[in-house]
Amino acid sequence: MRLHEFEAADIFESMGIPVARRGVASSVQEAVHVAGEIGYPVMLKAQVLVGSRGLAGGIKSASSPEELKAAAEQLLTSEVNGFPVRKILVAEKAEIAKELYVGVTVHGYTGRPVIVASTEGGMHIEETARTSPEKIASIQVDPTVGFYPYQARALLRKLGLGHNLLNAITDVIAQLYKVFTRFEALIVEINPLAVLPNGGLLAVDAVLEIDDSALSRLRPLLPDPVERVENPRERRGKEIGVTYVDLDGDIGLISSGAGLGMASMDIIAHTMKPANFLETGGGITADLLYKCMDLVMMKPGLRAILINVYGGINPIHEGAKGVVRYIREHNVRIPIVAKALGNHQEETWEIFRSGGIHVVIDPATERAVERLFELVGAE
Amino acid sequence: MGILVDNETRVIVQGITGRIGAVQTHWMLDYGTRVVGGVTPGKGGSTVEGLPVFDNVEQAVRETGATASVFFVPAPFVLDAFLETIDAGIKLIVVVPEHIPVNDVMKMRDYAVAKGVFALGPTTPGILVPGKSKIGIMPASLFAPGRVGIISRSGTLSYEFAGILSESHVGQSAVVGMGADPVVLTNLTDILRLFEEDPDTDGVIIVGEVGGEQEERAAGFVVEQMTKPVAAYICGRYSPPGKRMGHAGAIVRGSTGTVEGKQAALGWAGVEVLESPVHVAAWAKAHCLR
Incomplete structure (x- = not known):
């Protein structure tokens, strides 16, 4: 789960990281009020759960109430990278002498947390990583031993950052690492970490993405992960415990694994367009597949559905009962092709067939998609 | 064995x-x-x-x-x-x-x-050695004894590849699910090494997916140490970048971990890159694998 900047900033501040003065606004009047309390000039930042907001026009500045009203009005009626802006953060516009970058993420290959820092923070950090890798330094942390400040000092030395800033930045990195572990983050990031003319530090942005698998044990500390999902079908997917991603095609998909689901989409996309990605994980029951059918059918203009499931850990014969019950109760008329192999496969085929579903018993998804294409083309 | x-x-x-x-x-x-x-x-x-x-x-x-x-x-x-x-x-x-x-x-x-x-693992179907033993959840009906090794990041796709091969009368020496999480307990390269050293394996299939750097690292290993033929399939070409697909490992971060990048790295290493799972049967036949 990715947090909004204003939510992450509160967490960072509560852990002792200096964060720019700020307030959240969902209307122009609120923005004027917040700016009045902070004092001009201010920054206005769209609160959308997507990266690179600055490059997409989601960040503006204002040095008077008139400028602020215009900027707030414009932001609150816009979309940033396809996400509608419902809230903006109004924050002090600090005078910045230098922009640094600090972040902690998980190194997938070594399986260790990695701390990353750069002397060139700001909007173009990814470009810097490509063009001037020497301006970025990183250090891995032993997950069992944990982080100690000497590691941050070694990191800063690589970047030539020292003297008066050494201890202050080390403190920020130490606190950021605490956020990383306490909130079970996949990524925490301050970009930019501003060096002020007086030598002080200020976090001007706050990024925090939490490991979804850890949400249940963090629950009391966090906002509701479901209600923040904008797309109603994706939100419904979270509610019933499946991964659903809305796409712009018209062929529905239910799969029992992420890899199988992605491969199914790739194969469907050779001749048609997937309407969604849906992956059940290992928890199939009759009730879950009933709900999955309901979810996939929420998509307007659906032309057909592919069900691609394996009976390894999943009782697919149970799942098939839910699908057929849904078809009967809702009188579903669009063609459905099912490929279902593994434990209880014969029983599963019988149940699917009893609901008028076209069963493909070849193990290649390609064959099931070909059958689907024939049926859609025949309409 | x-x-x-x-x-x-x-x-x-x-x-x-x-x-x-x-x-x-x-x-x-x-x-x-x-x-x-x-x-x-x-x-x-x-x-x-x-x-x-x-x-x-x-x-x-x-x-x-x-x-x-x-x-x-x-x-x-x-x-x-x-x-x-x-x-x-x-x-x-x-x-x-x-x-x-x-x-x-x-x-x-x-x-x-x-x-x-x-x-x-985690999120692995385990390992199955056809006709001998299985530790995990792989559904037995899809597998047949033979001399092709499969390593898959996805559980269900490991069944798909084994199923397609078995249907074409190509058996497997072992099928290993390495796990689908962003951090796994054993990396792809370490499993590839076991197949390279196994006298009962004549060729290996890597079933990868968008995200992470497992396949890119494996490409380096293939160049330096593999003598057996290797084929690879990478799913997720159609997955929208940055959208979560159930595997955190499937998040595309920047230009690393893309399907195209993985295919290029593997192709450069001499690995046969399969555009679709169904093509695996022809690859096995071309290398006389059984």
Whole structure:
């Protein structure tokens, strides 16, 4: 789960990281009020759960109430990278002498947390990583031993950052690492970490993405992960415990694994367009597949559905009962092709067939998609 | 022979008294796996499928002589059980559960590496050596004995590839699920090495997916150390970048981890890149693999 900047900033501040003065606004009047309390000039930042907001026009500045009203009005009626802006953060516009970058993420290959820092923070950090890798330094942390400040000092030395800033930045990195572990983050990031003319530090942005698998044990500390999902079908997917991603095609998909689901989409996309990605994980029951059918059918203009499931850990014969019950109760008329192999496969085929579903018993998804294409083309 | 397991490998099932643990124990015994007992704290003294259940792993190892373990333990308890299992001297651990926090997986990996334990997962279907043994949840009907090795990040796609090969009368020496999480307990390269060294494997298929750098690293290994033919399929070309697809590992970060990047790295390494799973049969035939 990715947090909004204003939510992450509160967490960072509560852990002792200096964060720019700020307030959240969902209307122009609120923005004027917040700016009045902070004092001009201010920054206005769209609160959308997507990266690179600055490059997409989601960040503006204002040095008077008139400028602020215009900027707030414009932001609150816009979309940033396809996400509608419902809230903006109004924050002090600090005078910045230098922009640094600090972040902690998980190194997938070594399986260790990695701390990353750069002397060139700001909007173009990814470009810097490509063009001037020497301006970025990183250090891995032993997950069992944990982080100690000497590691941050070694990191800063690589970047030539020292003297008066050494201890202050080390403190920020130490606190950021605490956020990383306490909130079970996949990524925490301050970009930019501003060096002020007086030598002080200020976090001007706050990024925090939490490991979804850890949400249940963090629950009391966090906002509701479901209600923040904008797309109603994706939100419904979270509610019933499946991964659903809305796409712009018209062929529905239910799969029992992420890899199988992605491969199914790739194969469907050779001749048609997937309407969604849906992956059940290992928890199939009759009730879950009933709900999955309901979810996939929420998509307007659906032309057909592919069900691609394996009976390894999943009782697919149970799942098939839910699908057929849904078809009967809702009188579903669009063609459905099912490929279902593994434990209880014969029983599963019988149940699917009893609901008028076209069963493909070849193990290649390609064959099931070909059958689907024939049926859609025949309409 | 096959890698990692054979029909002599003595296996315990952790979480054997749970619904899934009990069902999967049944399927494993049915396949011929030498399951010798189970562990569920608090249920010691009972039996499942006629097998003794113990309260702790050390006791189970002492009584049964087990050297391998498979987990059907609820995600929040996996870290604890995993450390216990390593301390009890088990040398091969298959971690089937999904949704284990990454923080826990990092600690598990660290401990396994330090203690020289080979572990698969999390979110793995396990390992199956056709006609010999299976440790995990792979559905037996799709597999056939032969000389092609499969390593897959996705569980269900490992079944798909085995199924397509078996249908074309090409068997498998072993099928290994390496796990679908952003951090896994054993990396792709380490499994590739086992197949390279295995006298019963003549060719290897890598089933990868968008995200991470496992396939790119494997390409380096293929160039430097592989002598056997390798084919690879990478799913996720159609997945929208940055959108979460159930595997955190499938998040596309910047230009690394893209399908195109992985295909290019593998192609450069001399690996046959398959555009669709169904093409694997022709590849196996072209290399006279059976």
